[in-house]
Amino acid sequence: MPISAKIRMPLDIAMTVATLVLMxxxxxxxxxxxxxxxxxxxxxxxxxxxxxxxxxxxxxxRAWVKAVLKGKYNALRIVRTIINAGVIVCVLFLMVSGVMLSTHVFAWLGIESGASFARNAHMLASHWYLVFVSLHIGLHLSLFIRGRVATGITFALAAYGIYAFAARGLWKYLTLQQPFFFLDLERGYLLFALDYIAIMALFAMAMSLAMKAMVYNSR
Structure with missing residues (x-):
C-alpha cells in the first residue's frame, strides 16, 4: 500500500478534530x-x-487539481468542484485574516491595519469553512459510514444537527448578522463538541443524499 494511502485516514481525522476545536x-x-x-x-x-x-x-x-480544466462536467462534477473550491477559498481567507489578526505567531510582521475587516472575514470564513468541509465529507461519506447501525447513528446525529444549527445560531454567522463570536459553554464541553459534530453530520448527510440522487437521475 502506498504511503499516501496509509496517511489519508489519520490526516482526515486530524483535520476534522482540529476544525472542531478551532470552531x-x-x-x-x-x-x-x-x-x-x-x-x-x-x-x-x-x-x-x-x-x-x-x-x-x-x-x-493533486491529481484532482490537475484535472479541473480537463474532461466534461456533469451536475455531480460541478457540485464537487464548487464544494472543493469553496473549501480552498475559505482556508485561504482564514489564513490571511488569521495572519492579519495574529498577536503571537505572526506578530513580527507588524500588521496594524485592517483588523476590523480581518476579524469579520475570519468569522465569516470560519463558519462557511465548516459548511463546505462538511459537504466535502458528504461527498465521501459512503467510505466511512457502512452498515445499518453506523447509518442510523449518522441519521440521528444529522437530525439533532438541525436543532444544534438553530440553537448555536450558525445562520447568523453565515450571513454576518452576528458581529462577534459567542461561545456558550454553559452546557459543557461535551455538548459543545456534540453540537458541532451533529451540524457537520447534517450537511454531510444532506450532501451524500443529494449526490446519490444526482447519480440516480443521471442513469
Missing part, C-alpha cells in the same frame, strides 16, 4: 485551561497546523 475560538482554550495558558497563542498555532495539514491534503489529491 470554539480563543474562549474554548481559555475556559478549558482555566486561563492557565495563552488561549490566543494556542488558537494561532493550531490554525497554522490545520493550514499545513490542508496543504498536505491538497498535495495528496
Amino acid at each position: 470554539g475560538g480563543n474562549g474554548l482554550f481559555y475556559s478549558a485551561f482555566d486561563g492557565a495558558v495563552d488561549s490566543g497563542l494556542v488558537h494561532e498555532v493550531l490554525g497554522v497546523v490545520l493550514f499545513v495539514l490542508w496543504a498536505v491534503h491538497v498535495v495528496l489529491n
